[in-house]
Amino acid sequence: MFRRLPDGQATVPVTIDGRPFTARAGDSVAATLFAAGVSACRTTPVSGAARGPFCMMGVCFDCLVTIDGRPNQQGCLVAVADGMRIERQSGARIAADTPLGQS
C-alpha cells in the first residue's frame, strides 16, 4: 500500500512482534508499521475491532502500540530507535501487579 520515496537515509534495526525489521532513522513507529506492511496494530478494549494508524499527528489514538514493554504508546508520536521493541496490542492493557499483570 505504501512505497517509500527514494531518499536514502540511515537505518535502525527494530523488532515488530519479535521479528527483526530495518526501519528508517527519523521515522515514527506508526510509519515504520506501515513500511513493514502492518496496517492494524491493535484491537479495541470494548468491541475488539481492529485499529491502525490513522491521523499520524497525535490526535486519534488509533495507533496505540506497546513500545519497549510500555503499553498504549502513540506510535505516530514516537521516533524509532536502535533495538526498539514494537508490539501490537490485543484489547485493553494490563495493570501491573494484578493477577493478569503478573508475568
Place this chain on the structure above:
Amino acid sequence: MAREFDVAVVGGGLVGGAIAYGLARLGRRTALLDEGDIAYRASRGNFGLVWVQGKGLGLAPYGNWTQRAARLAPELARSLLQETGIDVSLEQPGGLHVCLSEAEMDSRVATLTRLVEQPGFERYAFEVLDRAALAARLPGIGPGVVGATYCALDGHVNPLRLLRALHAAFVKLGGEYLPLHKAQRIERRNGRFVVSAGTGEIGAAQVVLTAGLGNAVLGPPLGLRAMVRPQRGQVIVLERVRRFLAYPMATIRQTDEGTVLIGDSQDESGFNESLSTSISATQAERALRIFPGLRDARVNRTWAALRVMSPDGFPIYEQSASHPGAFLVTCHSGVTLAGAHAFDLAPRIVAGELGADMKPFSAERLNVQKAA
C-alpha cells in the same frame, strides 16, 4: 397559551429523570423541564455508585430508603433495557470500603456498628475483612492496606447511560422532555401551577421540583424549603485496563469496559466547578497506596462537579402545605436512589400525598435555631 400537563417535573437530571419516568409509567401526562448544556449537572459528574454501606447514621429511615432503592435497582435496569435497549451496566457484587490504617479500620467498624444498631434501622450484615481476607478478593493491593468493610448490597452503574436511558424511556412512554427550559418562576394560577421556562409557559396540576441546587431558589415561593449548598467532588478517569477489580469501592471503581475511576473527594468551594490539582494529587496518591499497579496507567480525564448537599447530608422530600400539589426532592445520591424514585416515590406523587413514612425526610428537621 400555556401547554397543559398533569405534572411538570422541574429539573432533568437523574432525580427528575427517574421521577418523570415513574410518572409516565403510571400514565401521567408529564413534562420534564431541563436546562441546556451549560448547567450545574451533578448527574453528569458523579461517580456511579449504587451505595448502601455507611448511609443513614443519624437518620435510620434514610438507611432503609437507600436499601429499598438498591433492591429496586435491578428492576429499574431491566425495565430500561426492555424499553430503550440501553444497558446501564448495573453490577451489584457488593462493595468494599478500604482502610489504610488500624485507626481508620477501628473507626470504620465502630461507625458501621453504630449505624446498623440504630432504633428503626433495617439491619444488614456487613463483613469486616482483614488484610488476608481482602487480598483474596482484591489481588494487587498495596502493602499499606489494612483491611476493608464489605456490604453485599453495594454496586455500581454507568451513570451517563442511566441518565440517557431514563430520558429515552420517559419519552418512549409519551413523556415530553423539554431542554432549554430553565424554570424562572413558578406560580399558582386558577388552581394549577404555571412554570415560566425558556420562552414560554408550562401549565400543570402538580409540580415536582428536582432542580438540584436550583431548588433553593425555586422552592420558597411555593412554601418548599431546600437549604442546599454545593459541595465539590472530583473524579480522575484512567485509561482502560484489563478488568482486575471485581468489586466497586467507595473511592475506586472499574467499569464494565475497563475504565478505572478514582473519586469521592469532598470540599466546600461554593459554586466552583474548576479542578483543584492538590485534591487530584491526594486522590491519586491514596489510590496508588491501594493499587500500586496503577502507577503507570495514563490519566485520560479529570473533572469537578457539584454535589447537592443539605445541611445534615440527608435527602429532603417535601410536599407543600401552602401550595397543595407542589413537591420538592433533593439528594446527593441520584444514582443510588433512582429505583426508589421511579417505582416508590412516583406513585406517592400521583396519589398527591408522600405518606407518613416520608415525614422524617421533611425539611422541618432542619428548622432548628442555631445556638449563639
